[in-house]
Amino acid sequence: xxxxxxMNIRKNAPLIAGLAIPVVMVLLVAASIYLPALFAPAxxxxxxxxxxxxxxxxxxxxxxxxxxxxxxPDAEQKPYGPPNxxxxxxxxxxxxxxxxxxxxxxxxxxxxxxxxxxxxxxxQLKNGTQSDGxxxxxxxxxxxxxxxxLVGHGASYKLGxxxxxxxxxxxxxxQFLGWIIN
Amino acid sequence: MDNQLIMSTKQEALAYIQSLGQSGTVTxxxxxxxxxxxxxxxxxxxxxxxxxxxxxxxxxxxxxGGIVLLGIAILLAQNWxxxxxxxxxxxxxxxxxxxxxxGLLLIREERTESIGTAFHLIAALxxxxxxxxxxxxxxxxxxxxxxxxxxAAVLLLGYLASAYLLRNGIFSFFAVVYGTWLFFSFxxxxxxxxxxxxxxxxxxxRILASGMAYLALxxxxxxxxxxxxxxxxxxxxxxxxxxxxxxLGGWDPSxxxxxxxVFPLLAFGTLFASTYLKSRALLVxxxxxxxxxxxxxxxxxFSSGLGWPTALVIAGxxxxxxxxxxxxxxxxxxxxxx
Numbered sequence: 001x002x003x004x005x006x007m008n009i010r011k012n013a014p015l016i017a018g019l020a021i022p023v024v025m026v027l028l029v030a031a032s033i034y035l036p037a038l039f040a041p042a043x044x045x046x047x048x049x050x051x052x053x054x055x056x057x058x059x060x061x062x063x064x065x066x067x068x069x070x071x072x073p074d075a076e077q078k079p080y081g082p083p084n085x086x087x088x089x090x091x092x093x094x095x096x097x098x099x100x101x102x103x104x105x106x107x108x109x110x111x112x113x114x115x116x117x118x119x120x121x122x123x124q125l126k127n128g129t130q131s132d133g134x135x136x137x138x139x140x141x142x143x144x145x146x147x148x149x150l151v152g153h154g155a156s157y158k159l160g161x162x163x164x165x166x167x168x169x170x171x172x173x174x175q176f177l178g179w180i181i182n
Numbered sequence: 183m184d185n186q187l188i189m190s191t192k193q194e195a196l197a198y199i200q201s202l203g204q205s206g207t208v209t210x211x212x213x214x215x216x217x218x219x220x221x222x223x224x225x226x227x228x229x230x231x232x233x234x235x236x237x238x239x240x241x242x243x244x245x246x247g248g249i250v251l252l253g254i255a256i257l258l259a260q261n262w263x264x265x266x267x268x269x270x271x272x273x274x275x276x277x278x279x280x281x282x283x284x285g286l287l288l289i290r291e292e293r294t295e296s297i298g299t300a301f302h303l304i305a306a307l308x309x310x311x312x313x314x315x316x317x318x319x320x321x322x323x324x325x326x327x328x329x330x331x332x333x334a335a336v337l338l339l340g341y342l343a344s345a346y347l348l349r350n351g352i353f354s355f356f357a358v359v360y361g362t363w364l365f366f367s368f369x370x371x372x373x374x375x376x377x378x379x380x381x382x383x384x385x386x387x388r389i390l391a392s393g394m395a396y397l398a399l400x401x402x403x404x405x406x407x408x409x410x411x412x413x414x415x416x417x418x419x420x421x422x423x424x425x426x427x428x429x430l431g432g433w434d435p436s437x438x439x440x441x442x443x444v445f446p447l448l449a450f451g452t453l454f455a456s457t458y459l460k461s462r463a464l465l466v467x468x469x470x471x472x473x474x475x476x477x478x479x480x481x482x483x484f485s486s487g488l489g490w491p492t493a494l495v496i497a498g499x500x501x502x503x504x505x506x507x508x509x510x511x512x513x514x515x516x517x518x519x520x
Contacts (some may be wrong), residue, residue, distance in 0.1 A: 018398035022365040025391045029369050033378065128375030147375045156376045 036154035043095040043150045043157060045119040048108060048177045052088045059088065063115040063178045068108050092180060095150060098160045113178030123152035125176050148174065210407045243300035250304055258311075267319050275312025281305035289350055299352045306356040309337055327371035334364035351408035358399065358415070362392055386426045393423030401459065417463040420452060424471040434482045445475055453507065457515040465516070469508035476500040 009016065048068070050061060060071040090108040091100040118124050128147030148159045161174065202208040254273055258265070265273075282305035288298030313333045314324050322329055338360040345353035369388060373379075396419025404412035427448050431441040452468035455461070480497040 012402070014398045014402035018395045018402060021391050021395040021398065022361070025388065026365070026369060026372070029372050033372060033376070126377045129377050129381055130375060143377075144375050149375075149377055151377060156378055158374075158376070 032154075033156075037157075040153035040155035041121065043119070043121060043123045043152070045121050045123070046095055046180045047093050047119070047125065048090065048111060048113060048180055049093060049161075050088050050090050050175050050177055051173050061088065061175075061177065063113045066112045066114065066178075066181070068105075068111070068113060068177060070105065090177075093159065093161070095157070095159075098157075100161065108177075111178075112181040114181050115178040118152070119150075119179045120181075121152075123150045123157075125149070126151050126156075128158075145174065209405070209409070240296045240299075243297050244303060247300040247303045251307055254308065267315075270315045270319075271312065274308055274315050278305045278308035278312050281308065286348070289348070289352070302352045302356075306337075306341070306359070309340075313337075327367045327374075330367035331364060331371050334360050334367055338364055349407060351403075351411050354403070354408050355411055355414070358396070358411075365392060383430065386429050389422045390426035390430070393419045393421070393426060395419075397423065404459070413461075413463060416459070416461045417467070420464050420467045424448060424452065424467060428471060428475060428478070431478070433478075437482070442479070446472070449475060453511060457511055460516060462512075462516060465508060465511060469504055472504045473501045476504065 062069055062071065088105070090103050090105060092103055092108075092111075093100045114120065126149050128144040128149060130142060130144035148161050150157045150159065199208075199213065203210075203213075254277060258270065258273060262270075281301045285298045285301035285305055288294040288301060290298075310333060313336075317324050317329060317333075324330075338357060341353050341357040341360055344350075345357050366388060369384075373384070396415045400412040400415030400419055403409060403415065424445075427441060427445050430438055431445055432438045449468055449472040452464050453472070456464035456468060477497050480493045480500070484493040484496060
């Protein structure tokens, strides 16, 4: 018989197993979140993104041959909704310091950009997830447009771009434009 | 007649039972079961596939408890904006504490134990609502997984302590419920909003783990005073375990081959375990999930190649075989022989 203190381990093996299974799973979840972050390379490629001016028929922006372009809306096309009065804001995001800096469209045009999904150092920009409801009954699991992550090499890094309004939570005002090559 | 005990008086019989209880040879539930066999059948209602029988009186107690909870819920919902914090607190946390104390007093006596259990049901369901009211008033985001984890941990510790001190199955039951709440909320808190895994799969793996834990705890309680808990734990445990395993298999073209191949082994393992554990819950759910698996695999892989009618014939024959196997197991291992 194996005894630990007053507890008969063999007799209480099912109890120990029943308590250990969730504890082990919690440890595995924690390890799979924190361990890759210890060994994965830190992201180094900064990126350019913008907010505003994406709805209805306002100015559109895209990257072609590594440069940012502004595309004027077609004057012949009648808008479905009200005219877009939002002003586009451009930001460079420094992944090392986790900070953003607003820049002008003219300065943004001077940057050489790579609009691939994956950065040269192997990271992707993804929205966060949200679970609304009462655990364990999550009635709604969806993307959270307020939070943004760099995901790669098994690790994820939360970015300091928090969009807090109720509207922004369910809309995607944030638009990634490209990884800054130089 | 060498080993036969001869007890001439009632006192001698009771003294012998006392000595059996002290040495741990016979548990309380085994003794009650033996008494009930000797005194004839009791009026009972089979409420579920778990095989746990609850008397009519207990059913009425629990319905009464449910109506009390409903009344409190409607009172709060209709007057949420007009009620003061003190009134809300009194109606939730105050009522929970009162119900807990009344329950404690009533479960001490055997004749009032069932109604005491109903009061504990009210208390256990009102405690989280009371905590929500307090934290909501303090401006805390009660929907956050961190806050839910703290509440679940506090309630789990309280009910574990009650189960340890008072040795009553109702506390163990709510310790399991709050432990499950803590497990789900804390794992969600750890992951946060990070998009590391597919949300549905992560949820399924957690249900799988909870199911396994329930089965292990069910086996533990089956040989103890809280043996009535094992039926509930086996039933919900196998439902979660096999349900999650089947869901993890996915569907063509994004199926998970590992879980699709492993699932029949798990289902047959469940049928085998049902004979060893004498559990009808395992037999019923094992059979139903095996039938579900046959339908899933047939429609997933054979409906386009062989044609839907042929696939239906194969599925039908497979289900008949599973049904025959299930009835054979029940007749051989579970129906008491005369």
